[in-house]
Amino acid sequence: MPVKPHHPDAEAAADVPPHVIRQVLQLVASRGHSPERLCKGLGFTPENLCDANFRVSYRQTSLLIRRAMQRWGDPAIGIATGARQTVVCFGLPGLGMLTCATLGEAFQYLIKYQRAAGALTVNEIGILDEHHFVTEVATRFHDPELEPFFIEEIFVSGVEVSRAMVGSHFRPARLELRYPRPAYAAAYSEYFRCPVVFNAPLNRLICDMAWYHCPLPTHDRYMQGSLQAQIDQLLETETPRNDLVESIMNELRGSVDEVPGLAKVGATLNLSERTLRRRLAELDTSYQRLVDQVRYEAALDLLKRSEMPLVDIAMATGFTDARNFRRAFKRWSGMLPNQIRQGAPAPRLIPVERAGAAQATA
Structure with a gap:
């Protein structure tokens, strides 16, 4: 799943819920650094991140992550960020996961609504063979410096949520990564508890099919339909x-x-x-x-x-x-x-031909 060419303005589209940014700021703040200073000049404050309707762009996110990496000092910041994520951090899609019948169904649900869940990567899930399923991840934009962060964060958060839903004994069968082996590679083995392959053709997390069919104790088919309707409306x-x-x-x-x-x-x-x-x-x-x-x-x-x-x-x-x-x-x-x-429907956005026509005058 190679990175697709994109329009230059795509990096500036404010279309991502700031779930990852929230975790990065909390992580860096835990070491005494100022979240306000990290956000300075980026067009938002830490308080804005509490607004459920607030969105950020890839450009804003990548700038903040670069600042955080300088202050954090530990190159494994992507792993540390992903490990902070919970199913609730994914917003409505995360709650929808809890209503699913199995772990595999839950992640199919999350993949469907990945943008609403704040994903900064492009993610796909499928059956690899009769014994394994696979999650394949690619960065949205070509950014070699930050690729390890984004890939670490998405895979670690997925494993973290899986362990929360089916038990701490969950572990993948194999992790494959496109980039070279980093100096902190031992942190991968310690967290994922499986073989890790670097310089692979694709970023893939391979798991046993038994996990795919693992039932979730929180399953609620009726609530799943209700939440899905809400998410559809939100995205529309x-x-x-x-x-x-x-x-x-x-x-x-x-x-x-x-x-x-x-x-x-x-x-x-x-x-x-x-x-x-x-x-x-x-x-x-x-x-x-x-x-x-x-x-x-x-x-x-x-x-x-x-x-x-x-x-x-x-x-x-x-x-x-x-x-x-x-x-x-x-x-x-x-x-x-x-x-x-009186209940008449109104457009959410001012039509272009009307915008700027009205002035707030005395």
């Missing part, structure tokens, strides 16, 4: 954004009622106002368009989930009166605020 509504766009919008969400200037936002990202404006133009967007989108999202949420008077919603989203807010909302969505309160 997600629209990946560029990580710069997502970082700016994340900054704006914290101050919807009093939007900071472009220069101030740029400073948090270690970018000048001019550079930030240029990069947004290259992405065919603008600061005002992002401000409008954040205000629109906040307005939708307040209209659907609260009984606040319209004038209060206007103030909370940066407008000085309900009249201007009503006009802006009409431009953004083609609908009036009261229609939303």
Whole structure:
């Protein structure tokens, strides 16, 4: 499963739940390093990682991991990160695994929803022969320096979760890795408790079929269907954004009622106002368009989930009166605020031709 060619913008797509980043930050913090400092200039803070809807890009993740590797000091940081993972760390797909009948079914389920589970690799599972099944893993992007980290993390987390579900005696039959034998190779044998082959054609974890058919005590077929429906809905509504766009919008969400200037936002990202404006133009967007989108999202949420008077919603989203807010909302969505309160469906994103058309004026 070779690394596929990708569009240059793919590394900047904010489409990954930050499960791995959370574990890396906790790991490094356990040695006294500042999570806030590790995140500085990346477009998010440790607090943002608590938001279930927050997403990061491969670019942001790889930059943070490189910083963490420098501070951690132990080259086996990928193994240490994977060993911290639990089935709950995978989010809804992890909970769905617990409802499956067997370990093999659980991992088929996880593979199906691997992006929602925060996977930073491309993973496949299948039957190798009558005695073995195999999990094959490839990095999403060509990054030889970080390949060992990503492969270690995904294989170790898989084994860690397997041991939690079927018992600590779980062990693979063989581990095959594409990269050369590292200086800390003994850590692989110690953790996986099986033969390890380096410089192999593919990254593969091979296990006995007996484990594939091993029943799970938490099996619940009815709950599995319910969770799967929720995950399907989640994936259908997600629209990946560029990580710069997502970082700016994340900054704006914290101050919807009093939007900071472009220069101030740029400073948090270690970018000048001019550079930030240029990069947004290259992405065919603008600061005002992002401000409008954040205000629109906040307005939708307040209209659907609260009984606040319209004038209060206007103030909370940066407008000085309900009249201007009503006009802006009409431009953004083609609908009036009261229609939303009456249950009418509204688009999650402002159509491009409407974006930037509304200004929060007095």
